Amino acid sequence: AQSVAQPEDQVNVAEGNPLTVKCTYSVSGNPYLFWYVQYPNRGLQFLLKYITGDNLVKGSYGFEAEFNKSQTSFHLKKPSALVSDSALYFCAVRDTGGGNKLTFGTGTQLKVEL
Amino acid sequence: NAGVTQTPKFQVLKTGQSMTLQCAQDMNHNSMYWYRQDPGMGLRLIYYSASEGTTDKGEVPNGYNVSRLNKREFSLRLESAAPSQTSVYFCASSYVAGGGADTQYFGPGTRLTVL
Numbered sequence: 001a002q003s004v005a006q007p008e009d010q011v012n013v014a015e016g017n018p019l020t021v022k023c024t025y026s027v028s029g030n031p032y033l034f035w036y037v038q039y040p041n042r043g044l045q046f047l048l049k050y051i052t053g054d055n056l057v058k059g060s061y062g063f064e065a066e067f068n069k070s071q072t073s074f075h076l077k078k079p080s081a082l083v084s085d086s087a088l089y090f091c092a093v094r095d096t097g098g099g100n101k102l103t104f105g106t107g108t109q110l111k112v113e114l
Numbered sequence: 115n116a117g118v119t120q121t122p123k124f125q126v127l128k129t130g131q132s133m134t135l136q137c138a139q140d141m142n143h144n145s146m147y148w149y150r151q152d153p154g155m156g157l158r159l160i161y162y163s164a165s166e167g168t169t170d171k172g173e174v175p176n177g178y179n180v181s182r183l184n185k186r187e188f189s190l191r192l193e194s195a196a197p198s199q200t201s202v203y204f205c206a207s208s209y210v211a212g213g214g215a216d217t218q219y220f221g222p223g224t225r226l227t228v229l
């Protein structure tokens with residue numbers, strides 16, 4: 001069975017500082033990995049995904065994520081945080097072995113302060 | 115394009131009442147999904163439809179039924195609502211081709227309270 005862990009319920013960072021939101025995964029085969037963002041009272045918005053190839057994936061709004069197969073991690077990063085980045089972030093995984101079901105992590109609340 | 119739309123946005127039910135949540139997408143996607151979101155638990159898949167005419171159970175299907183009415187529409191029905199079904203419900207859709215890494219696109223959600 002596939003699973004995702006987001007070890008931090010909340011991450012606080014000052015505006016202008018780099019941010020990292022952590023994600024580790026477990027799948028039986030090779031993974032497809034996704035990051036989504038949810039603003040208050042809204043649906044989830046797609047940020048980026050890893051399929052294969054370059055371990056550094058660039059996505060929307062200046063976000064990027066680094067795939068690390070040996071550590072089974074897919075951490076979300078941004079070089080300089082903005083107050084408007086404050087939101088709930090979800091990591092998700094899909095096993096390439098078959099099926100099209102995503103498994104989501106429990107989410108990490110990012111708070112960017114002035 | 116409206117993307118994925120859901121109705122209603124809010125609903126309050128009494129225990130035992132029934133209701134249907136509606137979802138439609140205009141992106142010509144073949145797969146559609148229903149999730150529920152509860153605090154501290156992330157999103158959990160209730161049911162999904164890989165293509166028109168097929169539906170399959172997800173992680174938490176008990177107490178729910180679904181209908182894939184056509185390619186655009188996928189409804190979720192609560193036959194006898196229970197307080198444990200108080201949640202925010204999200205519909206999503208994606209285009210799945212040959213096992214590729216399809217991206218799911220989400221609707222704005224329905225906030226359901228069961229008293």
